[in-house]
Amino acid sequence: MTGLIAFQGEPGAYSHQACRQSRPDMDVLPCPTFEDVVEAVRSGAAELGMLAVENSTYGRVADVHSLLPNSGLHIVDEAFVRVHVNLLGTPGARLDQVREAHGHVVILPQCATFLRNHHIKGVVSSDNAKAARECAEARDPAHGALASELAAEIYGLDVLARHIEDHDNNRTRFLVMSRAPDHTRRAAKMVTTLVFRVRNIPAALYKAMGGFATNGINMTKLESYMVGGSFTATEFYADIEGHPDDRLVRLALDEARFFTSKLEILGVYPAAPDRG
Numbered sequence: 001m002t003g004l005i006a007f008q009g010e011p012g013a014y015s016h017q018a019c020r021q022s023r024p025d026m027d028v029l030p031c032p033t034f035e036d037v038v039e040a041v042r043s044g045a046a047e048l049g050m051l052a053v054e055n056s057t058y059g060r061v062a063d064v065h066s067l068l069p070n071s072g073l074h075i076v077d078e079a080f081v082r083v084h085v086n087l088l089g090t091p092g093a094r095l096d097q098v099r100e101a102h103g104h105v106v107i108l109p110q111c112a113t114f115l116r117n118h119h120i121k122g123v124v125s126s127d128n129a130k131a132a133r134e135c136a137e138a139r140d141p142a143h144g145a146l147a148s149e150l151a152a153e154i155y156g157l158d159v160l161a162r163h164i165e166d167h168d169n170n171r172t173r174f175l176v177m178s179r180a181p182d183h184t185r186r187a188a189k190m191v192t193t194l195v196f197r198v199r200n201i202p203a204a205l206y207k208a209m210g211g212f213a214t215n216g217i218n219m220t221k222l223e224s225y226m227v228g229g230s231f232t233a234t235e236f237y238a239d240i241e242g243h244p245d246d247r248l249v250r251l252a253l254d255e256a257r258f259f260t261s262k263l264e265i266l267g268v269y270p271a272a273p274d275r276g
Contacts, residue, residue: 003026003027003046003047003048004026004027004028004029004040004045004046004047004048005019005023005026005027005028005029005046005047005048005049005050005176006028006029006030006031006036006037006040006041006045006046006048006049006050007019007028007029007030007031007037007049007050008031008032008033008034008036008037008050008051008052009030009031009127009128009129009130010030010127010129010130010133011028011030011129011151011154012128012129012132012133012147012148012150012151012152012153012154012155013030013127013128013129013148013151014052014081014083014128014148014172015050015051015052015174016028016030016129016148016150017081017148017150018050018052018079018081018172018174019050020150021079021081022050022077022079022174022176023048023050023176026047026048029045029046034051034061034063034064034067035067037049037050037051037177038051038067038071038072038073038177041073041177041178041179042071042072042073042179044179047178048076048176048177048178049073049176049177049178050079050174050175050176050177051064051067051068051174051175051177052064052172052173052174053065053173053174053175054172054173055083055106055170055171055172055173056169056170056171056172057110057167057170058106060223064175065223065225065237066225068175068195068237068266069195069235069264069266071177072179073177073178073179074177074178074179074180074181074182074266074267075175075176075177075178075193075266075267075268075269076176076177076178076181076182076267076269077175077176077269077270077272078173078174078175078176078191078269078271078272078275079173079174079176079272080171080172080173080174080272080274080275081171081172081174082170082171083110083165083170083171083172084148084149084162084163084165085103085107085110085111085146085147085163085164085165086146086147086148086149086152086159086160086161086162086163086164087101087111087114087120087144087145087146087159087160087161087164088132088135088144088145088146088147088151088152088155088157088158088159088160089135089141089143089144089145089157089158089160090135090136090138090139090140090141090143090157090158091156091157091158092141092158093141093144093158093160094141094160095118095160095161096118097141097142098118098120098141098142098143098144098160099119099120099121099142099143100120100121100122100123100142100143100144101115101120101121101122101123101144101145101146102122102123102124102125102131102134102135102143102144102145102146103122103123103124103125103128103131103145103146103147104124104125104126104127104128104131104146105124107128107146108122108124108146110165110166110167110170111146111164111165111166112166113166114161114164114165114166120144122146125145128145128146128147128148128151129147129148129151129154131145131146131147132145132147132151132152132154132155132157133151133155135155135157136155136156136157144160145157146164149162175193175267176269181265181267181268182268182269183243183244183245183268185268185269185270186243187270187271189241189270189271189275190241190242190243190268190269190270190271191220191239191240191241191267191268191269191270191271192239192240192241192242192243192244192249192265192267192268193237193238193239193265193266193267193268193269194237194238194240194253194263194264194265194266195235195236195237195238195262195263195264195266196208196235196236196238196256196260196262196263196264197234197235197236197260197261197262197263198234198236198259198260198261199259199260199261200261201259204259204260205236207259208255208256208259208260209222209256210255211251211252211253211254211255211256212240212252212256214252214255215248215249215251215252215255216248217240217241217242217248217249217252218240218241218242219238219239219240219241220239220240220241221237221238221239222236222237222238223236223237223238224236224237225237235262240252241271243268244265244268
């Protein structure tokens with residue numbers, strides 16, 4: 001597939017890595033915000049968008065979950081990126097010269113042990129790839145960045161220490177967004193993502209979920225978030241296994257619709273091989 005795939009962040013971000021991994025034949029379009037990614041796809045400036053939705057250590061990306069239902073876009077794939085944190089430095093720098101390591105506020109705690117053991121001060125940056133770019137611009141051996149090996153490649157930095165994260169199972173899940181839905185594909189395991197709002201009746205959520213249980217549909221994710229800042233209006237985001245055309249999935253969705261004031265399918269796509 002040719003064309004552009006948009007992602008949030010600067011070149012070398014983990015979202016960029018997700019694009020390279022999932023759509024290696026596409027060129028990339030860096031965007032400052034998630035909203036800019038959505039708008040790039042919606043306007044036709046990009047064919048696809050790559051959005052981070054959750055991390056195995058830090059949970060969901062709240063901004064994206066609230067953005068998806070009103071984006072007008074559709075999920076056509078998912079990708080999982082193993083988040084390896086590396087200490088990058090200017091060419092020729094040594095590890096023992098680094099005094100500060102700049103990285104996103106989420107990345108810093110992930111490598112706290114390494115930083116402490118090497119007497120390196122962690123400094124917050126708004127973006128890991130930005131930290132790498134600024135490290136390259138500073139040309140100071142005492143100034144390091146916490147980022148991907150892709151960022152080192154792009155900005156001409158040395159990898160002074162690889163895979164320094166405290167936990168070896170840190171992964172981020174990304175969704176590939178498109179202007180048009182694609183429900184035509186079939187794979188051994190399919191995922192359907194939906195959002196719904198239950199009717200204002202007693203036990204509405206319990207009743208809406210009942211159809212999935214009685215029809216044997218596995219729900220792998222169910223999360224709630226407020227709508228419009230109201231404590232009484234709650235929307236639910238869910239992932240289920242299966243395709244809406246499957247008989248049992250169709251029955252479960254029909255039952256759920258009876259107890260919901262809104263139910264919208266955001267995407268139907270093959271489960272990633274490394275979903276786990």
